[in-house]
Amino acid sequence: MGNASAEEWMQVREAGLYCVPANAYIDPHEAVERAIITHGHADHARSGHGEVFATVETTAIMHTRYYIEGETQETALTYGQKHDLGNGVTLWFASAGHILGSAQAVLEYNGTRVVAAGDYKRHPDPTCAPFEVVPCDVFITEATFALPVFQHPPLEVEVEKLMRSMRALPHRTHIVGVYALGKCQRVMKTLRQAGYEEPFYLHGALKRLTELYESYGQDFGEWILVSDIPRADKHVFQGKVVLCPPAQINDRWSRRFADPLPTVASGWMQIRARARQKRAEMALVVSDHADWGDLIRTCEETKAPDIWITHGRVEALEYELKKRGIRAKALNLIGRDESVE
Structure with missing residues (x-):
């Protein structure tokens, strides 16, 4: 891994995180031509996209909450199922442990692997698949509960x-x-x-x-x-x-x-x-997000030399990761809603 710099093909644009060669956004906060959706919460999924890539369960959730059959072209994938997005980009989903069908979007391009985790948790949940650690070059994480005070009980x-x-x-x-x-x-x-x-x-x-x-x-x-x-x-x-x-x-x-x-x-x-x-x-105290300890543990377990942080208590997580010798930076994406907690 690591033959192509992710910053050359992953960008932050007005609608959100954008994969340039695939012409696809990850969890865009407005309607776009192609969207990769990590899970069904309203700050990550919405109607109006021309084409959607998501897990089978997330696709079903989006039908239930956001749009009717035939409104959007859909590609529903199971965990681990690889899909060619075109121009040399491969997409697959790994479980995120957040809710039913929640996934980390794994994008591979020109020898580099980027994992956009969406929202995730590490605590056991009998209603969804557990989080899967995916080694990568860049790990894109949330930071909703990225303060030492947040240590969620079982x-x-x-x-x-x-x-x-x-x-x-x-x-x-x-x-x-x-x-x-x-x-x-x-x-x-x-x-x-x-x-x-x-x-x-x-x-x-x-x-x-x-x-x-x-x-x-x-x-x-x-x-x-x-x-x-x-x-x-x-x-x-x-x-x-x-x-x-x-x-x-x-x-x-x-x-x-x-x-x-x-x-x-x-x-x-x-x-x-x-x-x-x-x-x-x-x-x-019931959270479907990773707490402070699990955020840090997850970033370290991916072995990613670069961590990008989307939203939440960004500064605290960035500071802690840099102390541990990991390159971390804030993306400051808009459109994320903490009220779902």
Whole structure:
């Protein structure tokens, strides 16, 4: 590896990170002619592209969330399946461990390998494939939680906190704010593994993506839409888990529950001020991103002499990597949204 400088063929343009010989953008924040999409979150995937390259699962997510059949020319790849983008560029996807179908985009050109990791995590997740370390010449990483304060606990620890609260407060309705894609399904699956046997009650915004996960073999047990329960039957929810988008935990929607206990599941809950801002009575530190230690570990394990950092706490990660003898630089891409945590 390393025969051609990546800076000669990978550029930052207005729409995002651009592979010149393939005429393709990686996770562009606006509609482009050719797009390589790492995963289905809205700050990485969108409608309007002429041509899309993504994993099979991400393609399905994009159909569910963003566009209809036939709107965009699609190439859906399995992990490790190589595809010729033209002009000597080969693309393949390696798992990123972020959500269902999430991938690192691996681009090989003229003897050089660049890995654009998108969003990723190293903690185990029963709802998606684990992160795969890919040796490369350039590793392009996020830095959402790139500060030493961010050391994410195992999800099982946070789920046990929730279980203890339900045992201690059986009269209360535990309303858990979760992002609809990935976080919701991961929390449900981990609760089942921890022994939670009651039905889940879901906000309608979580329905389609939970069904999509089930179509790929995930089993969450019984779940019921909140809207299917008569408003007068508040007692049904007591001692149960209700899952909804974070914005709804203190919204008018939550008034239908008996003695609600607002809870937010997010990596940002490690910061008390963030928990207070969300008016969360219980804060669960649940992140689908790599924490400080895993960001550094991953950059080192790729053996990449050059690390490019897309967004987040860029300066802190850049400084730490340079201390360790790794060439690091900030790309300062726009269009990335941390609210998905």
